[in-house]
Amino acid sequence: MKLLSFHLMPYRHLDFEAAAKHRSAWVVLPNSLYDPVLGADEYQSHIDFLVHSESLGFDGLGVNEHHQTAYGMMPAPNLIASTLIARTKTAKIAILGRALPLTNNPIFIAEEFAMLDNLSRGRIIAGFVRGIGAEYHSSGTNPYFSHERFHEAHDLIVKAWTEPGPFNFDGQHFNNRYVNLWPRPYQKPHLPIWIPSQGSSETVVWASHPDRKYPFLVTFSPGELVTRYLNSYRDQARKYGYEPSGDQLGWATPIYVADTDERAREESKRGLETLFNNYLRMTSEMLIPPGYTSLSSTKAFFKMRQNYATRDSYMTAENLVSGGTAVVGSPKTVRAAIEALREKTGFNILIGMFQFGVLSDELARRSIELFHTDVMPHLKG
């Protein structure tokens, strides 16, 4: 199994009481609540944590892009990737991902990835995402055109990576008279492209297409949905007439390991609950702006929110763990949870997030080290 250590790089010093007075921890959370001196230390510890993961035998290190939020301090994940390149030797560096529709010139994304690929001599994995709904508020990008922009940017970037330049690109949103990438990517034919997703059927159909076969990563979802989404990718691939390999199926989840289940639950509780309740807190209007998903998906989403009245309901660590959104427990429990999902889906890429919410470095390190000694060998074996 391919194992990645992933980090969101949250700002753990957030004053939750002050933050609760605002609509969300995204977009409108006043940045006066951010202290750069404390923030600088946060960057340091989060980056150290990822660098340490390489020495624990992880195949890859993962970062991602989020804007104007305390949830993650990486509006520019490639800057973190650049630091990681300098401080690591062999680990892949996965940017999961860049939000393609939010930019007005995708060539800059193609160039940055190509640079990183050269700097790292081919260690970069390029994740492509659309960004979450809130980012259409913070970037000003029109969510109605999100899908169009994503696909057009994708086509332009892949073409820029693979076809000799200069060439001309005629799009609806992006028009470039000269596309001529200096440098070209280090990897051939281009950097691997991975697609983190919340499981939308449109993404499954697109990512699994024989022309692409992009690894599909289901992120932060209850176990039942992870199983369903990964299997829907497999089913779609079979409809296309091929059998997908486990290396096309990934699962991203918070993981916490301690010597006993009880202790693991206790120690991870506050980290998990702050992640899902404080850092991810946003309104429906932010999460699903109009056009971000299709009319029917949007309607289904609002109906679901209405039925379960989740808007104001608190997500407890107990529910997150029992529902399989987070993997928490003794090494034996954690092994069993991962094995169970492997049996159900055949997935072969595990993206573990070992630090989450306000979880301290000390606890996160203890957990990832125990994962290293008591879980990893079984998954690698």
Place this chain on the structure above:
Amino acid sequence: MPAQVSSVKIRDVNIKLHRVGRGPTVLFLHGANGLPQWLPFFDAIADGFEVLVPEHPGFGGSDDPAWIRNIPDLAMFYLDFIEEMGLERFHLIGHSLGGWLAAEIAIRDRSRLLSLTLMSAAGIRVKGLPSGDLFIWGPEETVRNVYYDQALADQVLAIKPTEEQLDILLKNRFTATKFGWQPRWLNPDLEKWLHRLKLPTLVVWGREDKIFPHQYADLWIERLPSARLLMVEKCGHAPHTEKAGEVIPAVRAFLKEAAR
């Protein structure tokens, strides 16, 4: 007399058209929320006028063609609509997004227009004074921000829409997003052409408008060559419904005067 509803086809787009009254034609262009219900305002104007209220492409019961991508496209579509419907001389009224649309139509071709009425119109901005954010407000918050009179907001909130009406509201919201998200409710190239609108123009605004603050009305007045302002006190974003008693006679008087 109740409004007649028909479907008219303009190019490849079926438009749901409401029509009431007899007399000189008034074309009314609705706002970003579409036409969730028929307004007393239309019937009041229809006394002595023929009022046409189309649902825009992408709204309500009309088709949603992918090729209409922005308000300038929609304005060009309406030039086709005006020709196909044989509207030779008519009054144009637009509210909010419909006001923006009316101005875009008028700068392209004002030759058939008898008058222009812009109510709480989008399309231009006062720099440093952003519009209220309809896209971040929740549904109740939006209604409360649209009306100054909270008793009226309570009445609106008490209406529970049917499943079908909810579908239409969602469709309208998607289309409003397409047209208005970025730049927010604005065509940066509109303001510089407003000097061409040399025709009788009435600007109607609610003093307490929380979407487009009343200073926006001042900017319209500054840019339009022959416009006068009706500033409605204690009124929000929908003067023609919130203060119908004041707005209807003023608009009727303006239309009659402009028709001379």
